[in-house]
Amino acid sequence: MPQNSTWQWDLASISEMKIFSAPIQGYTDCAWRNAHSRIFAGDIVRYYAPFLRLEKGAFRNKDLRDIAPESNRDYHLVPQVIACEHNNFSLLVDKVVSLGYREIDINMGCPFPPIVKRHCGAGILPFPDEVRSMLGVTEEYPDVSFSVKMRLGADSPDEWRALMPALSATKLSHVTLHPRTAKQQYTGDIDMSQFSEFIAEATFPVVYNGEIHSMTDIDTLSARYPALHAVMVGRGLLYDPALVSGDPVNALPRIIKLHDRLFDSYKAALSGDAHLLAKMKSLWEYFLAGKGSRRCRKKIKKSTTIDKYLAAVNDFWDSYNDSDTTGE
């Protein structure tokens, strides 16, 4: 495919709204994906794994364990890669392909400054030639379906414009756009006017990502953008794992099951109570934020032993359906 031509997608054939689970490093790992897909079966069409990267030229065993096919059998997993140069990119793709995957997401959205500085993640967005050259490597893998996950830009919300020729010239299954710049990280206004222009200009399927917190948000996006291919939900699913289950009132037993399954998985995988406690407490940075009593939540975060943690979590479940979210 010559770089200056445009791939043609049959946008009319795209069916009803699909929901993808976003990659969130440190949270949507293999344990979480397995637990979520089993307990909220069928809600999510695809789970995207947090990015695989090379560290000093080598793969991290932890990352490879996370996408091992035998640990991710029960749902549709798409691994993601992040690379700064061609060689790295090919090595990462080769590894993912060797594991048997035929779908790979390319991270062009990570806003972490040390990564951005190296033209990695969202750091590549101001450099259309680098984007074109990385996407050009995908042509060496005709059997692999690639997608891109990106932001509007690194510093400026209109950097995406200069990337459209390269994106259009590549056979991508879709592009997921989080309508913020890297400078904004994960806060600040979502720029829907730039998103509207992006989807209007796109010749490829577009997936929306950012601040989806309810089914109403998804319905609103569907109504506003009939051509939208899918939505990708990140922190929304951590705040409320039952977000797309269609039965929020009766969600608590399933949420408790999710918590317990995660607890058991981390207990089996981590060595010692201190690691387990740290992992479970970090889950609560997002888990069910805004629900239950704040006092119980504080108790969970301050717990110093597994027994105290479990007692605090039980109190939290008792408080879950209370209107008292102040906890004072």
Ligand SMILES: Cc1cc2nc3c(=O)[nH]c(=O)nc-3n(C[C@H](O)[C@H](O)[C@H](O)COP(=O)(O)O)c2cc1C
């Ligand atoms: C702690 C954290 C880790 C993340 N890790 C990744 C990652 O590995 N790959 C990626 O593409 N995006 C990553 N993201 C971005 C999310 O996938 C998503 O784009 C972002 O949170 C905005 O969507 P949301 O508002 O639905 O959460 C991460 C976000 C957070 C907060």
